Amino acid sequence: MELQVNDKPRLRTNEKKYDVCTFEFKAVTCSSGVSSSISQKTDVINQIVMPLVLLMTMPNFVIVLWYTVIHCNGSYLKMLSVFTEKSVFSGMSYIWSMARSPSPVIIWSLVLYGVYALAMMKLLPGQIVFGPVTPKGNVPVYKDNGFLFFVLTMILFWTLTLLLRPFGISPSMYYDKFDEMIVALNVCSLLFCFALYLKGKLAPSTTDSGSSGNIIFDYYWGMELYPRIFGFDVKVFIICRFGLMIWALMVCIYAVKSYELHGFVDSIFVSALLQIVYLTRSFWWEAGYLATTDIIVDRAGFYLCWGCMVYVPVLYTLVTFYLVTHPEHLGLPVSAVLILAGLLSLYINYEADLQKQKVRKTNGECLIWGQKPHIIRAKYQLETGETKENILLASGWWAVSRHLHYIPEVIITLMWSFPARFENLLPYSHIFFLLILLIHRSFRDDLKCRQKYGTYWRQYCEKVRYRIVPHLF
Numbered sequence: 394m395e396l397q398v399n400d401k402p403r404l405r406t407n408e409k410k411y412d413v414c415t416f417e418f419k420a421v422t423c424s425s426g427v428s429s430s431i432s433q434k435t436d437v438i439n440q441i442v443m444p445l446v447l448l449m450t451m452p453n454f455v456i457v458l459w460y461t462v463i464h465c466n467g468s469y470l471k472m473l474s475v476f477t478e479k480s481v482f483s484g485m486s487y488i489w490s491m492a493r494s495p496s497p498v499i500i501w502s503l504v505l506y507g508v509y510a511l512a513m514m515k516l517l518p519g520q521i522v523f524g525p526v527t528p529k530g531n532v533p534v535y536k537d538n539g540f541l542f543f544v545l546t547m548i549l550f551w552t553l554t555l556l557l558r559p560f561g562i563s564p565s566m567y568y569d570k571f572d573e574m575i576v577a578l579n580v581c582s583l584l585f586c587f588a589l590y591l592k593g594k595l596a597p598s599t600t601d602s603g604s605s606g607n608i609i610f611d612y613y614w615g616m617e618l619y620p621r622i623f624g625f626d627v628k629v630f631i632i633c634r635f636g637l638m639i640w641a642l643m644v645c646i647y648a649v650k651s652y653e654l655h656g657f658v659d660s661i662f663v664s665a666l667l668q669i670v671y672l673t674r675s676f677w678w679e680a681g682y683l684a685t686t687d688i689i690v691d692r693a694g695f696y697l698c699w700g701c702m703v704y705v706p707v708l709y710t711l712v713t714f715y716l717v718t719h720p721e722h723l724g725l726p727v728s729a730v731l732i733l734a735g736l737l738s739l740y741i742n743y744e745a746d747l748q749k750q751k752v753r754k755t756n757g758e759c760l761i762w763g764q765k766p767h768i769i770r771a772k773y774q775l776e777t778g779e780t781k782e783n784i785l786l787a788s789g790w791w792a793v794s795r796h797l798h799y800i801p802e803v804i805i806t807l808m809w810s811f812p813a814r815f816e817n818l819l820p821y822s823h824i825f826f827l828l829i830l831l832i833h834r835s836f837r838d839d840l841k842c843r844q845k846y847g848t849y850w851r852q853y854c855e856k857v858r859y860r861i862v863p864h865l866f
């Protein structure tokens with residue numbers, strides 16, 4: 394998707410400091426007072442300690458995951474012995490020494506993939522869609538061609554795989570060289586985040602940018618909400634065209650590798666199938682994704698960019714990577730239950746996303762589960778002082794809990810992880826981190842909405858009392 398914004402920066406970003414807790418919107422009817430009640434201590438933890446911890450640990454964590462699968466047979470206990478026998482520091486340098494530097498084939502593959510994905514963003518046809526108005530009053534414009542890109546890339550992948558097979562060339566080499574890929578992606582993404590930091594400081598693309606006044610947080614969180622480089626929207630490229638597409642391709646690559654080693658195995662088939670269906674839905678819904686937290690709140694920094702260039706390709710594909718060396722025979726009944734439960738969860742998650750979209754698109758003039766929906770017309774203010782209105786839906790899934798759709802998200806992830814059975818904890822790493830991410834996200838989103846909509850949000854919370862799990866949380 395291509396982004397254009399209807400404004401040009403009036404200020405150099407380093408002249409403008411923003412408060413990282415306010416999300417830059419104002420409620421019209423009341424001020425929640427939340428940001429003022431957040432103690433300085435919490436600010437230091439959120440803006441310095443946590444970013445530093447994540448910056449230092451996460452790039453190491455992904456190589457530890459690779460090492461655990463390849464050298465410890467998927468056992469965290471065995472991997473931990475490296476650290477108990479040596480110190481943490483020498484254990485870590487030992488693990489890094491086991492990973493190879495990227496070979497030319499890996500570097501060229503990544504470069505060519507990047508060029509291809511960028512070219513397709515411009516060349517593939519797509520409808521023009523508008524993103525939500527930003528706190529500075531800009532309206533992002535996108536070209537909705539993500540689904541076409543996904544289908545085209547999948548067709549190209551399988552065609553090349555079949556055509557090159559007689560010549561002994563197989564995509565499974567990317568499984569064998571995954572350590573090289575992790576090293577290359579880590580280095581590229583850390584440098585890229587630095588380039589984004591400099592760009593945000595020196596040449597921001599839009600007025601939705603600025604510094605928090607803290608260099609660590611600026612690198613971690615990013616400076617710009619909608620950076621563009623040579624006309625390309627960085628966030629859409631990194632999240633959707635890189636992170637999600639590499640996730641899909643890696644899952645297919647692992648399935649090919651497993652087929653070469655063991656022939657057809659139902660466990661990897663079930664896991665891969667559910668992930669590919671999930672990703673097909675994600676690309677289909679790409680225009681809807683543009684109204685979510687990642688796009689409207691989160692800036693382009695380490696969190697999103699390293700996250701989608703490294704964390705997603707490694708952690709989100711981990712269970713399939715593990716299944717290559719741990720084939721399991723599930724049998725038809727278990728496979729069918731996992732697939733059906735996964736598809737049902739995906740449908741509920743999708744329906745919840747659609748309900749929210751539909752009610753806003755029709756200005757409340759629609760039916761939700763066959764009935765006229767309960768809606769709250771919530772007013773809020775842009776930084777420019779202009780007053781706007783959004784509909785908060787309090788019917789359908791949005792009446793059950795405020796983030797009910799996170800439950801099916803977790804269930805489908807469980808359904809594609811269960812094929813690994815229970816010999817090791819490692820295949821459940823993704824679900825563990827997803828739970829933390831979603832719980833943290835539910836608090837973050839509630840805070841954002843409370844600050845944006847004030848009493849209107851409180852009205853919604855009174856009607857829909859539970860955050861995620863009805864009667865529990």
Ligand SMILES: NC(=O)C1=CN([C@@H]2O[C@H](COP(=O)(O)OP(=O)(O)OC[C@H]3O[C@@H](n4cnc5c(N)ncnc54)[C@H](OP(=O)(O)O)[C@@H]3O)[C@@H](O)[C@H]2O)C=CC1
Nearest residue numbers: 685686687742746749783784785786787791798799802838
């Ligand atoms: N696999 C993964 O790693 C993850 C997947 N996801 C998935 O991505 C999708 C998007 O999730 P996410 O961005 O977290 O959140 P939501 O789709 O819940 O979007 C949050 C925004 O929706 C608006 N909103 C909130 N409540 C209502 C309501 N009652 N009626 C109307 N609008 C409302 C608010 O934005 P506004 O300012 O417009 O009012 C809020 O900020 C989900 O399907 C989720 O499961 C999410 C996180 C991680």
Ligand SMILES: CC(C)CCC[C@@H](C)[C@H]1CC[C@H]2C3=CC=C4C[C@@H](O)CC[C@]4(C)[C@H]3CC[C@]12C
Nearest residue numbers: 447451632675682687695696697700701704705
């Ligand atoms: C630095 C890390 C500790 C954390 C990085 C987190 C990000 C990589 C992820 C945060 C939110 C994630 C996503 C949100 C919603 C999505 C829609 C869904 O349809 C597909 C997946 C995804 C794009 C997902 C991808 C990873 C995150 C951006």
